[in-house]
Amino acid sequence: MFQLSNEGLTKVKKELQRYESKDSAIIPALYVAQKENKGWISPDVIHHLSQVMDIAESKITEVFSFYTMFNKKPVGKYHVQVCCTLSCALNGARELADHLCHELKVRAEEMTEDGRFTISKVECLGSCGTAPMMQVNDRYYENLTPESAMNILRGLK
């Protein structure tokens, strides 16, 4: 059973105070919870949030399933999101993502066997000037080549 940490709980409670309508706090609450649940939202998480926030599970699920940034299944310790929108695509982002998948022997959106990586292709991350780029958990890596990207991943513990 998932439970927010005390710190997480305080954050969610604060978000609840912040908006006119409680429903507006669903996104920030999901964000906090996703961080605490190894990067994804399980039904457990929604159930817990529903109790904490006193909002129906179906309502939280509506928001959660609308946004791709909330993960519907477990992700690796490092969630590698490769931007594949225009600037990045023109600069070889798709090939880059395919290279990473090939090297790690995993398909896009799936987790490596050792549970360390998930490679996802995502839409613009707002760093178009330094395309191609990727985001690994909370960090941006820019001006990549397939090799440099792979080296970065290898360097992660």
Place this chain on the structure above:
Amino acid sequence: MPKCTINGQEVVVKDGATIIEAIHHNNQKIAHYCWHPGLSVAGVCRLCMVEIEGNPRLQIACNTVVSEGMKINNTSEKVKDAAKWGLDFHLINHPLDCPICDQAGECGLQDQYMEFGKYDPEMAERKVKKKKVVDLGPTVVLDTERCILCSRCVRFTDEVSKTNELGIFNRGDRSEIGTFDGKELDNKYSLNTVDICPVGALTSKDFRFRQRVWYLKDAQSICTGCSTGCNVKVYFNKEGLFRVKPVFNEKVNGYWMCDEGRDIYKFVNKNARLLKGKKKKPTGFEEFFPGALAKDISSLVTADPGKVAFVVTGQFTNEEYDQVFSLWTKKWGSKNIFHWLNSPEKQNEFDGLLLRGDRNPNTQGLLKRLKDFGISTQWKDLITKINTHEIDTVVVAGPENPIWFPDFKEKLASLAKAKSLIWMQSSNHPEFENVPAGTYLIPLKSFVEKEGTFTNYSGLDQKFSKVTTIVSEALTLTEACTLLAGENLMIRPDPNVLIAAHPTADRVTLEHRKKNEFVFRRGAL
């Protein structure tokens, strides 16, 4: 109270009324899916576009409040064009499986398409496939492809039943109705979502595939499921009754009814009914046309009316009570009338929305008449009197739906101790097999086979009319008591033969009734 013109007609509306409300009030038609008078406004289907003078763009009628002097038009070419295209977009991913869809014949998409259809779709893309036949819970089946995402069902579980099971999940053309983590749609009012779903996305497990709706007639009636007395429509044909749906009545049930109330058609149909008058012999039951039993029965009652008790439930009409009580008290000078109240401890229960613990449609009417006729008897006195042989004949006017009479078996057993027992009831019951020899069973009519008045929990009198005949030999309570009085019961066009006050519907021959009886045959009409 702003004044506006709708299609050239001047209309005065309530403050704050929306255009769609104004149009409805004015009895004009407007295409719409997501708006429902019993729910909040969503404004998502975009079908209710209207033209407002001075406004270059069309507006949705359901979310635009009427202002003074507004000139509204919903019949112009521009409006029709908007509906046409709106409809075409609704159909982009719609499977168009009307031939296997239970909603066909009463579907919002079909209806609107007849009026605004484009008839030459330009969609060349593949349709998005989604889940079909999703088991949502005990009562409802979902077809996600057919859903037009009007969100009525979601708003219903949110605002009316307050159970919040449903939601719209995912995004864009993947959006679909669902429940959190496969939880069930399970609440006491769940079938209202089927009624308000404008398409065949939500269908009732109980009704689906049992009849094509164009083979059904409908007629208005009153639910007999509890003392709320929701206004309903029953749907029927020669094979029987098939479903019950709510009818709007602001004072009673609004737009809704409970799921249990929808089951009332089941105990009215022939397979649940007592079809013939019967007399229990040591070897089993012998069947008669009730009229043929008149002599035997009335001799039991009229020999010494003082030793006869009448047991009555809150399931009959005010008219029946009036006539029967006056027969008892005035003709026979007897006050041995006893009220059989099922589950007295639940009488005042109320679920906060509609359903009440008193599962009788007319307890109030009965109580009032008991009082008017000066009858104040106690159930326990009846039992004592039976045991001391002060009462030797018991006449029972039993419940239409014995399921809601948990004490049925026990009551039957204690009343069967009397020397003779005459049990009048519309439905059959397995316990009847165990009645002692000499017992008479008389088939009564159900609420759809007679007319009359029920008084609901709040004292509101609600009249209802006869819908159809199901069991041709069944009698109203009044007719049955005519039998008891030893008067000749014949069903013929002379209204004076029956003491029933409302025999209009029955001024026909028995032959006629028999001919119009339901036939339980599949596929026949």
